[in-house]
Amino acid sequence: MAKYTIRNKRLTDDEFFRIRKEEVLSQWETGREIENLDENIAAAYELSVGAGRNYAIKDAEAEAKGIHLFQPQFGQGLTEFMIDGMSYVEENSPLLPVGMWNCFSDSYTRKNKYEQAADGIERSRKEGVTMLNGWPIVNHGVHEARKIKRAIKSPMSLNSTDEDGRLASEIALAAGWNACNCRSVTEVMAHCKNITLEEEIRINQYETRLAAIYHERGVPQSPHISCNLTGYDSCGFKSFIMVAQSLLGAEQGLKQIYLEFGINMNLVQDTAMMRVTKRLCEEYCARFGYTDVKFIQNNNMFQGAFPPRLEEVNAMLSLAVTIGILGGSTSLVLKCQDEAFATPTKEGMAATVKIAREIEKLLGDLRLPISAEVIEEEKILELEVRAMMESCLDAGEGDIALGLCLGVDAGWVSTMISPWKFNKGNVLLMRDAEQAMRYFDAGDMPLPNEVKEYHLKKLEGRAKKEGRPLDFDMVVDDLQYASKLPEIQK
Amino acid sequence: MEKRKVNKSVVIGTIGEDAHIIGGWVLKHTFQQAGYKVVFLGSIVPQEEFINAAIESDADAILVSSSYGMGPIDCEGLRDKCIEAGLDDIILYAGGTIVAPLEMDQNWPEVERHFQEDLGFNRVFRNTVDAKQALAILNADLGIAD
Structure with a gap:
C-alpha cells in the first residue's frame, strides 16, 4: 500500500494555488492571460449566468421541466470556423432554445503538444480547411474563447482531457464555458498510454477543485463524469467507474454532476445502467457524507465504430436518441452523420439535430416501462457494481x-x-x-x-x-x- | 540489389497522438492467426518507435493505423526516416479514418496520391477495409500465397 500516496482528499487552497502557478498556467504562454482568478470568475459570471447561458443552470432547469436538451459537438482548428459552424447549426436546425454545445479540442492539445497544435493552426490557415480535429483552446487562449462564447447562443462545454486538461479547463471556465471533467479512470483507460492512475487522479483533483471554486463563487458548474471508453466495455464496468469517480468529485466540492453515459445500444441494458448508476452514485456519496450533490442523467452515444453510409448512420443516431429519451436522460450529446469518416461538419451536425428533435417529438412523454427484464438487468448490474466498489x-x-x-x-x-x-x-x-x-x-x-x-x-x-x-x-x-x-x- | 528475404513479420501501431487502438488490435490478432510475427506497439506511437521495432524484428511491413483525422501530418517523414535507417524497401501501409475534413475524405484519389507520391507509402486504406482484406493484400504484395 505504501506504493501509493494518493488519497481522496480535498486540495487545500495553498495546494491549489501552488499547483496553479507551478504546473498549470506555466504550460503555455496563454496561461499568463488568466492569472487573476477573481477576474476570470467575474468574466465567467457575466458571459454565462449574466447572459442567461450557463450550462449547469440550463441542464438543471431542463431536468426539472422534464424536457430534453440536444447537444451537438463541434471542433475545428480556427476560431472563425467555430463561429461559422456553430452559428450555422443554431440557425439551420431546431437546436434553439433548448440546446447546448459540446466543443472539443484537437488531439495535440489533449496531449499538451502545443507546438504541434500551432503548426496545425498554420496549416489550417494555409489550406483553408481544418487540419486539426478540434479547436486548440490553449493556443488560441481566453480572448478567442470568449469571442466564441459571445457569438453562440447555447451554453457551451469543453471536452479536452486526456492526461492533463487543466490549462484547457482554466481557459474554458474563464470564458464562461463549462469544462472540467471528473474522470481520471475514464481518461486513462480511453485515451492514455503511459500515465499512472495515481498521477491522473492527482491532476484531476485540481481540475475538479477548480470547477468547485467557480461554483462556490456563484458561477454554477456541472462537470462531467463519463464512462465513454472504447465502446466495447460492459455496462457494469461503466457504471462502476462512474460511481467511483463520483466520490472523487464530491470530495473536491462538486455540487452538480453531469452523468454522461456512453451507451452500448441496448435499450433495456442501457436504461438499467443509467438508473443503477445514478442511484448508486447517490448512495455511495451519502455513505461518505456528501449529501448535497445533485446528479443529472445525460447521455452520449455509442463510442464504437459507426457505419460508413448515411442511411445506416442515421439508424444508429436514431436508436441512440431513442434510448436516451426512453431511458430518461435530460441532455443528449449527439454524434454526427459524418462520424464514420471525419470530424463533424456543420451540415451533418444540423441534420443530426433535426433527426433527434423529430424523434423527441414522436416519442412525446413516453418512457421505458420498468419491466421484469429491466429489473433483472438492474439487479445483476447492482451486484456487479457493488462487488467492484467494495473490493x-x-x-x-x-x-x-x-x-x-x-x-x-x-x-x-x-x-x-x-x-x-x-x-x-x-x-x-x-x-x-x-x-x-x-x-x-x-x-x-x-x-x-x-x-x-x-x-x-x-x-x-x-x-x-x-x-x-x-x-x-x-x-x-x-x-x-x-x-x-x-x-x-x- | 539482392531481394530481401520475406520474414512474415510486421509492425503494427497507431501513429501520432492518436489513442484509437481497435484497428491495430484487430490487425494484430488477424496477422498472428495467419502465422505472422507481429510487433504490436499499441497506440500513441511516435515514428521512431515504428522504425526501431521494424529494425529489431526485421519487419517486412509497417502497418500504420490512424483514426483521428490527422494522418497526413503524422505520417509525414516516416518514409524518409525509414530510408535513413536502412529500411529502403520496407512496405508502408496506412489505414483508418485518415483525414479530418469530410471534403478530403470524399476526394479519396487525392488522399491516395498524396500518401503514395508525397509521403512514400505503398498503400493507404479507408476505414471500410477489413483485416482479412488487408492480410490478403499484404500477402500479395509480399508474394506469399494465402
Whole structure:
C-alpha cells in the first residue's frame, strides 16, 4: 500500500494555488492571460449566468421541466470556423432554445503538444480547411474563447482531457464555458498510454477543485463524469467507474454532476445502467457524507465504430436518441452523420439535430416501462457494481482513490481494449442475441458467480440461435457489429 | 540489389497522438492467426518507435493505423526516416479514418496520391477495409500465397 500516496482528499487552497502557478498556467504562454482568478470568475459570471447561458443552470432547469436538451459537438482548428459552424447549426436546425454545445479540442492539445497544435493552426490557415480535429483552446487562449462564447447562443462545454486538461479547463471556465471533467479512470483507460492512475487522479483533483471554486463563487458548474471508453466495455464496468469517480468529485466540492453515459445500444441494458448508476452514485456519496450533490442523467452515444453510409448512420443516431429519451436522460450529446469518416461538419451536425428533435417529438412523454427484464438487468448490474466498489474500498481501507490504484494492479479495474499500458485486458466481451453486452470472460474482475453465470447463459442463447461457437472470432466480429455494412444483392 | 528475404513479420501501431487502438488490435490478432510475427506497439506511437521495432524484428511491413483525422501530418517523414535507417524497401501501409475534413475524405484519389507520391507509402486504406482484406493484400504484395 505504501506504493501509493494518493488519497481522496480535498486540495487545500495553498495546494491549489501552488499547483496553479507551478504546473498549470506555466504550460503555455496563454496561461499568463488568466492569472487573476477573481477576474476570470467575474468574466465567467457575466458571459454565462449574466447572459442567461450557463450550462449547469440550463441542464438543471431542463431536468426539472422534464424536457430534453440536444447537444451537438463541434471542433475545428480556427476560431472563425467555430463561429461559422456553430452559428450555422443554431440557425439551420431546431437546436434553439433548448440546446447546448459540446466543443472539443484537437488531439495535440489533449496531449499538451502545443507546438504541434500551432503548426496545425498554420496549416489550417494555409489550406483553408481544418487540419486539426478540434479547436486548440490553449493556443488560441481566453480572448478567442470568449469571442466564441459571445457569438453562440447555447451554453457551451469543453471536452479536452486526456492526461492533463487543466490549462484547457482554466481557459474554458474563464470564458464562461463549462469544462472540467471528473474522470481520471475514464481518461486513462480511453485515451492514455503511459500515465499512472495515481498521477491522473492527482491532476484531476485540481481540475475538479477548480470547477468547485467557480461554483462556490456563484458561477454554477456541472462537470462531467463519463464512462465513454472504447465502446466495447460492459455496462457494469461503466457504471462502476462512474460511481467511483463520483466520490472523487464530491470530495473536491462538486455540487452538480453531469452523468454522461456512453451507451452500448441496448435499450433495456442501457436504461438499467443509467438508473443503477445514478442511484448508486447517490448512495455511495451519502455513505461518505456528501449529501448535497445533485446528479443529472445525460447521455452520449455509442463510442464504437459507426457505419460508413448515411442511411445506416442515421439508424444508429436514431436508436441512440431513442434510448436516451426512453431511458430518461435530460441532455443528449449527439454524434454526427459524418462520424464514420471525419470530424463533424456543420451540415451533418444540423441534420443530426433535426433527426433527434423529430424523434423527441414522436416519442412525446413516453418512457421505458420498468419491466421484469429491466429489473433483472438492474439487479445483476447492482451486484456487479457493488462487488467492484467494495473490493476497491476494502483494498484502499475506505479510500477510493487508493483502492482504484490497487484495483488496477489487481486487474479488477480492467476492460477488454484500451491504449493504457496498465490495463490488464483479460476481459472478453460479446453481444448476446438481443445485442446486450456480456462477459465471455470477466478476466480478473472480482465479480460474483451469479453475475458471470448470468452473462454466459445469455451468450449461450446466441450461440444456439446462430449455430456457432462462442469464441474469439465472435469477439472480433462484434467489434464491427454496427459498422459493417450488409452486402446488397443485385 | 539482392531481394530481401520475406520474414512474415510486421509492425503494427497507431501513429501520432492518436489513442484509437481497435484497428491495430484487430490487425494484430488477424496477422498472428495467419502465422505472422507481429510487433504490436499499441497506440500513441511516435515514428521512431515504428522504425526501431521494424529494425529489431526485421519487419517486412509497417502497418500504420490512424483514426483521428490527422494522418497526413503524422505520417509525414516516416518514409524518409525509414530510408535513413536502412529500411529502403520496407512496405508502408496506412489505414483508418485518415483525414479530418469530410471534403478530403470524399476526394479519396487525392488522399491516395498524396500518401503514395508525397509521403512514400505503398498503400493507404479507408476505414471500410477489413483485416482479412488487408492480410490478403499484404500477402500479395509480399508474394506469399494465402
